[in-house]
Amino acid sequence: xxxxxxxxxxxxxxxxxxxxxxxxxxxxxxxxxxxxxxxxxxxxxxxxxxxxxxxxxxxxxxxxxxxxxxxxxxxxxxxxxxxxxxxxxxxxxxxxxxxxxxxxxxxxxxxxxxxxxxxxxxxxxxxxxxxxxxxxxxxxxxxxxxxxxxxxxxxxxxxxxxxxxxxxxxxxxxxxxxxxxxxxxxxxxxxxxxxxxxxxxxxxxxxxxxxxxxxxxxxxxxxxxxxxxxxxxxxxxxxxxxxxxxxxxxxxxxxxxxxxxxxxxxxxxxxxxxxxxxxxxxxxxxxxxxxxxxxxxxxxxxxxxxxxxxxxxx
Ligand SMILES: Nc1ncnc2c1ncn2[C@@H]1O[C@H](COP(=O)(O)OP(=O)(O)O)[C@@H](O)[C@H]1O
Ligand SMILES: N[C@@H](CCOP(=O)(O)O)C(=O)O
Numbered sequence: 001x002x003x004x005x006x007x008x009x010x011x012x013x014x015x016x017x018x019x020x021x022x023x024x025x026x027x028x029x030x031x032x033x034x035x036x037x038x039x040x041x042x043x044x045x046x047x048x049x050x051x052x053x054x055x056x057x058x059x060x061x062x063x064x065x066x067x068x069x070x071x072x073x074x075x076x077x078x079x080x081x082x083x084x085x086x087x088x089x090x091x092x093x094x095x096x097x098x099x100x101x102x103x104x105x106x107x108x109x110x111x112x113x114x115x116x117x118x119x120x121x122x123x124x125x126x127x128x129x130x131x132x133x134x135x136x137x138x139x140x141x142x143x144x145x146x147x148x149x150x151x152x153x154x155x156x157x158x159x160x161x162x163x164x165x166x167x168x169x170x171x172x173x174x175x176x177x178x179x180x181x182x183x184x185x186x187x188x189x190x191x192x193x194x195x196x197x198x199x200x201x202x203x204x205x206x207x208x209x210x211x212x213x214x215x216x217x218x219x220x221x222x223x224x225x226x227x228x229x230x231x232x233x234x235x236x237x238x239x240x241x242x243x244x245x246x247x248x249x250x251x252x253x254x255x256x257x258x259x260x261x262x263x264x265x266x267x268x269x270x271x272x273x274x275x276x277x278x279x280x281x282x283x284x285x286x287x288x289x290x291x292x293x294x295x296x297x298x299x300x301x302x303x304x305x306x307x308x309x310x311x312x313x314x
Contacts, residue, residue, distance in 0.1 A: 007301045010036040010108045013292035014090040015097035015139035016169075016262045020220035020227065020253035021200035022147070027097075027135035028162065029143045030169075031290030032089040034101040036064070036109065037301075037309065041083040049087035049311055067106025071126050072114040079113045085311055093175035095256035100136035103127050104296050112298055120295070128155045136256065143295030145208060161293040165213050165250070166270035170240055170277055171285040172259040176233060181257035184229050197224030217251020217264055227254055234258045236281065243280050247273040
């Protein structure tokens with residue numbers, strides 16, 4: 001970044017991982033956003049603009065700043081400090097990829113301030129290394145549906161845009177940390193279960209590519225890798241699957257590590273499903289979400305755009 005008065009915008013989408021059998025491999029970007037408006041400063045300052053962001057450190061101990069510094073350091077660069085206004089629509093620890101969005105935001109911050117000129121592939125490699133799996137990270141970087149394999153040595157992700165299906169999220173009123181939800185998973189799987197789980201993921205992907213959403217929904221509910229073990233933590237999953245079936249939806253799956261449940265439906269059935277889910281789970285937030293096919297976005301704001309920012313006026 002060059003001029004002192006320049007203001008930049010970073011916008012990173014939320015994501016849903018797994019879609020059932022695509023455990024740690026498949027992700028989809030969703031239209032809820034983490035946004036940062038930033039500019040140069042003489043010290044690091046993080047100003048929360050949404051309630052959930054107010055729990056995090058307001059100086060360079062903030063996770064987003066830490067990620068940015070580490071990313072820049074891996075290229076031998078030290079970042080000059082910034083003042084960052086942070087707001088987020090992504091609920092924390094609900095299985096909608098808030099941690100991956102924070103990581104990708106930190107990488108974008110390093111990219112802008114440190115003038116790193118990173119490609120999407122490089123951003124995703126860093127993000128997957130921080131996150132440990134490429135499903136949420138890849139979706140937040142590339143947008144659309146991502147299919148990936150991440151190891152210590154390399155990260156391979158293929159992304160493609162998704163249209164023609166409605167997404168409804170049932171977001172419980174409690175948090176479930178990904179770490180806790182991973183702790184209930186087994187250390188090994190039988191050969192038979194591994195083959196069955198992998199076949200379900202393959203067929204699901206073939207269903208996505210051929211726009212056979214009914215098949216996708218069926219495969220979402222045929223996971224062998226994680227949902228059977230996480231069921232005890234998310235008893236609402238089975239109940240939601242029932243409502244989806246009754247309302248003619250395609251299927252449901254745990255969103256990431258949960259507790260949110262992701263439901264797919266056709267345009268015609270989505271309204272009825274939304275109402276059915278709201279009636280059955282009045283204590284949960286039931287929301288239709290857009291699919292984001294663009295991934296993370298950064299821009300330098302014009303003078304006019306800066307003038308329009310309400311939080312700079314107060
Ligand atoms: N914007 C953020 N700034 C700092 N930490 C964050 C931010 N977003 C998420 N986190 C961290 O990530 C945790 C949630 O991550 P995780 O358990 O993986 O759930 P999920 O990614 O599904 O929301 C939060 O409790 C918080 O510690
Ligand atoms: N594949 C991971 C995805 C975790 O997603 P999150 O949004 O819950 O952080 C898993 O299932 O553990």
